[in-house]
Amino acid sequence: MHWTSALAIYVLFWFLAVFLVLPFGVRTTHELGEQHIRGTAESAPHVFLIGRFFVRTTIVATVMFAAFYLNYVNGWITADMLDWTGVSRGI
Numbered sequence: 029m030h031w032t033s034a035l036a037i038y039v040l041f042w043f044l045a046v047f048l049v050l051p052f053g054v055r056t057t058h059e060l061g062e063q064h065i066r067g068t069a070e071s072a073p074h075v076f077l078i079g080r081f082f083v084r085t086t087i088v089a090t091v092m093f094a095a096f097y098l099n100y101v102n103g104w105i106t107a108d109m110l111d112w113t114g115v116s117r118g119i
Contacts, residue, residue: 029100037096042089049084 054073057064062074099105 029097034093034097038089038093041092041096042085045085045089045092049081049088052084053080 054076056071057068057074058070060074064070
Protein backbone atom coordinates (compact mmCIF):
# COMPACT_ATOMS: atom_id res chain seq x y z
CA MET A 29 0.00 0.00 0.00
CA HIS A 30 1.37 3.38 -0.96
CA TRP A 31 1.81 5.85 1.92
CA THR A 32 -0.66 8.33 0.39
CA SER A 33 -3.33 5.62 0.26
CA ALA A 34 -2.63 4.73 3.89
CA LEU A 35 -2.88 8.40 4.87
CA ALA A 36 -6.19 8.83 3.04
CA ILE A 37 -7.62 5.73 4.73
CA TYR A 38 -6.39 6.96 8.13
CA VAL A 39 -8.13 10.30 7.56
CA LEU A 40 -11.36 8.46 6.74
CA PHE A 41 -11.02 6.43 9.94
CA TRP A 42 -10.33 9.63 11.89
CA PHE A 43 -13.53 11.28 10.69
CA LEU A 44 -15.49 8.11 11.42
CA ALA A 45 -14.00 8.11 14.93
CA VAL A 46 -15.20 11.71 15.42
CA PHE A 47 -18.79 10.52 15.32
CA LEU A 48 -18.03 7.50 17.48
CA VAL A 49 -16.30 9.53 20.22
CA LEU A 50 -18.50 12.64 20.19
CA PRO A 51 -21.29 11.46 22.53
CA PHE A 52 -19.00 10.01 25.21
CA GLY A 53 -18.07 12.05 28.29
CA VAL A 54 -20.50 14.87 27.55
CA ARG A 55 -22.31 16.35 30.54
CA THR A 56 -25.10 18.86 30.06
CA THR A 57 -25.72 21.84 32.29
CA HIS A 58 -28.78 20.11 33.73
CA GLU A 59 -26.77 16.97 34.63
CA LEU A 60 -24.24 19.09 36.51
CA GLY A 61 -26.97 20.95 38.39
CA GLU A 62 -26.00 24.31 36.93
CA GLN A 63 -28.25 27.13 35.76
CA HIS A 64 -29.38 26.73 32.13
CA ILE A 65 -28.13 29.52 29.88
CA ARG A 66 -30.96 31.00 27.88
CA GLY A 67 -30.58 30.64 24.12
CA THR A 68 -28.59 27.40 24.21
CA ALA A 69 -29.89 23.91 23.57
CA GLU A 70 -30.64 21.89 26.67
CA SER A 71 -28.57 19.04 25.23
CA ALA A 72 -25.50 21.24 24.71
CA PRO A 73 -22.44 20.24 26.73
CA HIS A 74 -21.65 22.40 29.74
CA VAL A 75 -17.92 22.38 28.90
CA PHE A 76 -16.49 21.00 25.67
CA LEU A 77 -12.77 20.22 25.93
CA ILE A 78 -11.58 20.15 22.32
CA GLY A 79 -8.08 18.92 23.17
CA ARG A 80 -9.38 15.88 25.05
CA PHE A 81 -11.81 15.23 22.19
CA PHE A 82 -9.01 15.29 19.57
CA VAL A 83 -6.82 12.95 21.64
CA ARG A 84 -9.64 10.44 22.12
CA THR A 85 -10.55 10.61 18.43
CA THR A 86 -6.94 10.08 17.37
CA ILE A 87 -6.56 7.07 19.67
CA VAL A 88 -9.73 5.42 18.37
CA ALA A 89 -8.80 6.15 14.74
CA THR A 90 -5.29 4.76 15.23
CA VAL A 91 -6.62 1.52 16.73
CA MET A 92 -9.12 1.13 13.87
CA PHE A 93 -6.45 1.85 11.25
CA ALA A 94 -4.01 -0.57 12.89
CA ALA A 95 -6.63 -3.34 12.73
CA PHE A 96 -7.31 -2.46 9.09
CA TYR A 97 -3.62 -2.42 8.17
CA LEU A 98 -2.89 -5.70 9.95
CA ASN A 99 -5.78 -7.27 8.07
CA TYR A 100 -4.45 -5.80 4.81
CA VAL A 101 -0.96 -7.24 5.40
CA ASN A 102 -2.03 -10.64 6.76
CA GLY A 103 -5.18 -11.19 4.68
CA TRP A 104 -7.36 -12.39 7.56
CA ILE A 105 -10.57 -11.21 5.90
CA THR A 106 -10.61 -10.85 2.11
CA ALA A 107 -13.20 -9.56 -0.34
CA ASP A 108 -13.94 -13.13 -1.46
CA MET A 109 -14.83 -14.08 2.12
CA LEU A 110 -17.39 -11.28 2.20
CA ASP A 111 -19.03 -12.22 -1.12
CA TRP A 112 -22.18 -14.00 0.03
CA THR A 113 -23.84 -13.72 -3.40
CA GLY A 114 -21.25 -15.87 -5.18
CA VAL A 115 -20.77 -13.30 -7.96
CA SER A 116 -16.96 -13.31 -7.84
CA ARG A 117 -16.84 -17.12 -7.82
CA GLY A 118 -19.14 -17.41 -10.82
CA ILE A 119 -21.90 -19.24 -8.97
